[in-house]
Amino acid sequence: MKNIFLIGMPSSGKTTLGKRIAEALHYRFVDTDKRIVREEGRTINDIFAQSGESYFREAERRVLCKIKPGSSLVVATGGGMPCFNDNMDYINATGISVFLDVPVAVLVQRMVAHAIDDRPLYNANDPELVRSLEQRYQSRLPYYSKAHVIVTGETNEEEVLQKVGALL
Numbered sequence: 001m002k003n004i005f006l007i008g009m010p011s012s013g014k015t016t017l018g019k020r021i022a023e024a025l026h027y028r029f030v031d032t033d034k035r036i037v038r039e040e041g042r043t044i045n046d047i048f049a050q051s052g053e054s055y056f057r058e059a060e061r062r063v064l065c066k067i068k069p070g071s072s073l074v075v076a077t078g079g080g081m082p083c084f085n086d087n088m089d090y091i092n093a094t095g096i097s098v099f100l101d102v103p104v105a106v107l108v109q110r111m112v113a114h115a116i117d118d119r120p121l122y123n124a125n126d127p128e129l130v131r132s133l134e135q136r137y138q139s140r141l142p143y144y145s146k147a148h149v150i151v152t153g154e155t156n157e158e159e160v161l162q163k164v165g166a167l168l
């Protein structure tokens with residue numbers, strides 16, 4: 001069965017929704033950020049601080065390329081993964097991509113509600129969070145828009161399963 005790659009901004013629900021979709025489809029769930037942390041033996045914040053963003057983006061690529069096509073996986077990608085190293089082309093060639101297009105206002109609410117501070121490019125306490133998320137969203141949209149499936153607004157499992165099911 002084809003792998004399903006969930007893409008989108010941080011706090012768009014890739015991990016939460018991904019686990020539920022994997023369970024519903026009897027697939028396995030993979031979070032690429034968790035795989036990077038396990039392989040590197042350090043947090044993503046530490047990778048950024050010690051080795052820089054370029055190194056992290058290469059680590060993302062290595063983890064992505066280890067995902068074998070047809071493995072019946074639901075993969076939650078890091079928010080920036082589709083935007084570097086031709087990763088979006090690889091994702092589309094090896095599985096079904098689903099863009100969880102959640103409004104920036106909702107992303108901010110989720111980040112603040114969960115006091116997210118483990119993301120190197122975002123801080124829930126940053127007074128410029130809305131502006132920086134909006135800018136990053138706009139810069140990533142050309143990549144995200146290449147997804148096979150686009151789900152807009154507050155995403156739910158049933159909607160994603162219906163749209164993905166037509167492509168499996």
